[in-house]
Amino acid sequence: NAGVTQTPKFQVLKTGQSMTLQCAQDMNHEYMSWYRQDPGMGLRLIHYSVGAGITDQGEVPNGYNVSRSTTEDFPLRLLSAAPSQTSVYFCASSYGPYDLNTGELFFGEGSRLTVL
Amino acid sequence: GQQLNQSPQSMFIQEGEDVSMNCTSSSIFNTWLWYKQDPGEGPVLLIALYKAGELTSNGRLTAQFGITRKDSFLNISASIPSDVGIYFCAGHGGAQKLVFGQGTRLTINP
Numbered sequence: 001n002a003g004v005t006q007t008p009k010f011q012v013l014k015t016g017q018s019m020t021l022q023c024a025q026d027m028n029h030e031y032m033s034w035y036r037q038d039p040g041m042g043l044r045l046i047h048y049s050v051g052a053g054i055t056d057q058g059e060v061p062n063g064y065n066v067s068r069s070t071t072e073d074f075p076l077r078l079l080s081a082a083p084s085q086t087s088v089y090f091c092a093s094s095y096g097p098y099d100l101n102t103g104e105l106f107f108g109e110g111s112r113l114t115v116l
Numbered sequence: 117g118q119q120l121n122q123s124p125q126s127m128f129i130q131e132g133e134d135v136s137m138n139c140t141s142s143s144i145f146n147t148w149l150w151y152k153q154d155p156g157e158g159p160v161l162l163i164a165l166y167k168a169g170e171l172t173s174n175g176r177l178t179a180q181f182g183i184t185r186k187d188s189f190l191n192i193s194a195s196i197p198s199d200v201g202i203y204f205c206a207g208h209g210g211a212q213k214l215v216f217g218q219g220t221r222l223t224i225n226p
Contacts, residue, residue, distance in 0.1 A: 030213070040125065040218055041218060042218040043204065043216040044220050045213050045214075045215075045217070048212060048213055050212055058213060090158050104161065105150075105161070105214060107158025107159050108158050109156070109158050110157070
């Protein structure tokens with residue numbers, strides 16, 4: 001198993017550009033989520049999905065879109081990039097929402113995004 | 117929303133020293149978790165705590181679920197260079213998401 005795979009690992013954008021961060025998992029996990037990591041802020045939840053066709057907002061959803069057409073994939077779209085979206089983005093997955101109780105959230109290696 | 121306050125934000129210690137860090141919340145959590153992030157990697161689960169008062173060990177790591185359910189502690193004994201990284205506490209309050217603390221960055225001088 002490859003686990004949780006994120007692409008690209010690094011990206012530089014200009015203000016106003018759009019892009020998609022890709023996330024795929026091969027563990028047949030129902031639950032997938034996106035976090036951003038900023039210095040001194042920890043990990044903040046952007047969007048999450050409890051299964052194909054179902055998505056919901058997290059703590060900081062503004063400026064981001066998600067969709068979940070398959071169990072395996074959960075892309076994160078930046079609609080019009082802003083410097084405030086410069087961050088490291090992590091995709092994470094779990095067997096099911098109930099498994100959050102066990103803490104078994106598996107993270108990808110991260111995507112570092114810089115918006116100029 | 118729910119927030120976790122983690123302290124200290126950073127630690128600089130000598131190899132072999134013990135480490136203590138903690139996490140507090142204004143809300144009650146049903147589960148407390150501790151993750152570690154190595155440089156350039158995603159966080160990995162170290163310890164999960166499920167009951168108030170629970171004390172759990174994983175090698176040189178020991179974590180406790182506070183009796184009030186609003187705090188948790190992580191101790192690392194006899195630190196070694198590979199302990200370097202960022203440690204995150206996380207709480208699960210029953211909703212479909214984990215709340216993370218700000219992280220404690222651990223630096224070890226050999």
